[in-house]
Amino acid sequence: MLAGKRILLIIGGGIAAYKALDLIRRLRERGASVAPVLTRAAEEFVTPLSVAALAGANVHRDLFDLTAEAEMGHIQLSRSADLVVVAPATADLMAKMAGGLANDLASTLLLATDTQVLIAPAMNVRMWQHAATVRNRAVLAGDGILSVGPNEGDMACGEYGPGRMAEPLEIVAAIEGILGGWAGPLAGRHVLVTSGPTHEPIDPVRYIANRSSGAQGTALAAALRDLGAKVTFVTGPATVPPPQGVTVVKVETAQQMLAAVEAALPAEAAVFAAAVADWRVANAADRKMKKDGSGTPPALSFAENPDILATISQLAKGRPRLVVGFAAETDDVIAHATAKRARKGCDWIVANDVSPATGIMGGSENAVTVLTAEAAETWPRMAKDAVARKLAARIAEALA
Numbered sequence: 001m002l003a004g005k006r007i008l009l010i011i012g013g014g015i016a017a018y019k020a021l022d023l024i025r026r027l028r029e030r031g032a033s034v035a036p037v038l039t040r041a042a043e044e045f046v047t048p049l050s051v052a053a054l055a056g057a058n059v060h061r062d063l064f065d066l067t068a069e070a071e072m073g074h075i076q077l078s079r080s081a082d083l084v085v086v087a088p089a090t091a092d093l094m095a096k097m098a099g100g101l102a103n104d105l106a107s108t109l110l111l112a113t114d115t116q117v118l119i120a121p122a123m124n125v126r127m128w129q130h131a132a133t134v135r136n137r138a139v140l141a142g143d144g145i146l147s148v149g150p151n152e153g154d155m156a157c158g159e160y161g162p163g164r165m166a167e168p169l170e171i172v173a174a175i176e177g178i179l180g181g182w183a184g185p186l187a188g189r190h191v192l193v194t195s196g197p198t199h200e201p202i203d204p205v206r207y208i209a210n211r212s213s214g215a216q217g218t219a220l221a222a223a224l225r226d227l228g229a230k231v232t233f234v235t236g237p238a239t240v241p242p243p244q245g246v247t248v249v250k251v252e253t254a255q256q257m258l259a260a261v262e263a264a265l266p267a268e269a270a271v272f273a274a275a276v277a278d279w280r281v282a283n284a285a286d287r288k289m290k291k292d293g294s295g296t297p298p299a300l301s302f303a304e305n306p307d308i309l310a311t312i313s314q315l316a317k318g319r320p321r322l323v324v325g326f327a328a329e330t331d332d333v334i335a336h337a338t339a340k341r342a343r344k345g346c347d348w349i350v351a352n353d354v355s356p357a358t359g360i361m362g363g364s365e366n367a368v369t370v371l372t373a374e375a376a377e378t379w380p381r382m383a384k385d386a387v388a389r390k391l392a393a394r395i396a397e398a399l400a
């Protein structure tokens with residue numbers, strides 16, 4: 001799949017640099033060539049000799065290499081690859097990238113390149129969660145830098161949390177996805193996913209919302225993408241960031257979400273995981289409401305929002321082949337979800353119990369029952385990522 005692809009691999013100075021050796025091996029096994037670059041700090045963790053031997057290529061280490069620079073080597077090197085991969089991406093390298101610094105070979109290449117860049121961050125959990133790194137991550141994402149990981153787990157420093165570099169095979173999968181060689185069962189299929197809450201304005205500064213984090217919809221979009229689908233991800237103001245490698249459409253209100261969904265059609269499947277407000281404020285003010293001293297609170301009146309799931313399920317023309325709704329219920333979950341499936345006209349309903357005791361809404365786990373025309377299947381409680389992968393596999397089967 002990666003045969004003939006050229007990867008410029010920048011290895012930063014972190015403990016995870018040893019995994020970069022395995023990454024080189026995995027990439028070469030798949031037919032890719034690897035041009036390795038070591039930062040000065042990386043040489044403290046892996047030797048240039050090991051890297052060169054595994055890559056079967058010279059290691060680039062010095063910005064002021066006279067031989068290479070006779071041909072403006074750093075510019076050549078930065079442009080000659082199909083993909084630039086930074087693994088491990090240290091906090092330091094990420095900060096340099098975000099700030100546009102270019103004071104060594106690695107950072108200069110990253111600033112001079114016109115090629116897509118993928119980073120695999122690796123650092124101590126406190127470094128990962130530090131406000132400066134959080135800021136740099138947002139800047140890099142905004143600049144179109146793709147990332148894979150980090151994972152959560154035990155760290156070399158003895159702490160636990162997010163910061164472990166993605167495993168070499170996960171990085172390889174991300175590279176395959178980016179370079180378009182991905183031939184999953186949904187390759188080339190367009191799938192629409194909605195996610196997150198909606199915000200319905202009361203006045204310009206206040207709104208009515210719900211507790212949806214967008215975690216389940218985001219995980220689902222990522223799982224469908226991983227099966228090769230072209231995903232359009234229509235999201236309300238969620239607290240989790242949207243996945244990479246999908247087309248993101250950000251909306252606030254239910255009415256905007258319906259318009260974005262309609263604009264994104266046609267699609268072969270549509271999954272409505274967003275927690276859309278049933279009502280909006282009919283008499284929303286266009287200026288901030290003020291207390292008038294009378295002690296009388298303002299009277300809000302409500303209007304029903306469009307029913308996105310029913311609208312798309314009942315389209316006479318251009319209905320996706322598979323329409324999947326989510327039912328968030330707090331009581332009598334199966335009975336309500338069964339009735340909802342019939343009323344809306346969708347193909348499947350994924351029902352979950354969001355009563356506060358379950359901790360599901362806003363949490364990281366989900367316990368769902370998938371209702372189809374034929375059956376109701378209850379899955380054990382599992383991580384939202386795992387629910388997403390299982391559901392994505394079902395969708396792939398249904399569209400096969």
Ligand SMILES: Cc1cc2nc3c(=O)[nH]c(=O)nc-3n(C[C@H](O)[C@H](O)[C@H](O)COP(=O)(O)O)c2cc1C
Pocket residue numbers: 011012013014015016039040041042089090091092093122123124127
């Ligand atoms: C033992 C040891 C382990 C380190 N591990 C990491 C790490 O995993 N991630 C990181 O961002 N920095 C780590 N550092 C700090 C970096 O090596 C340091 O910030 C260095 O300047 C990075 O340089 P570079 O970004 O040019 O590779 C480590 C330092 C030491 C001494």
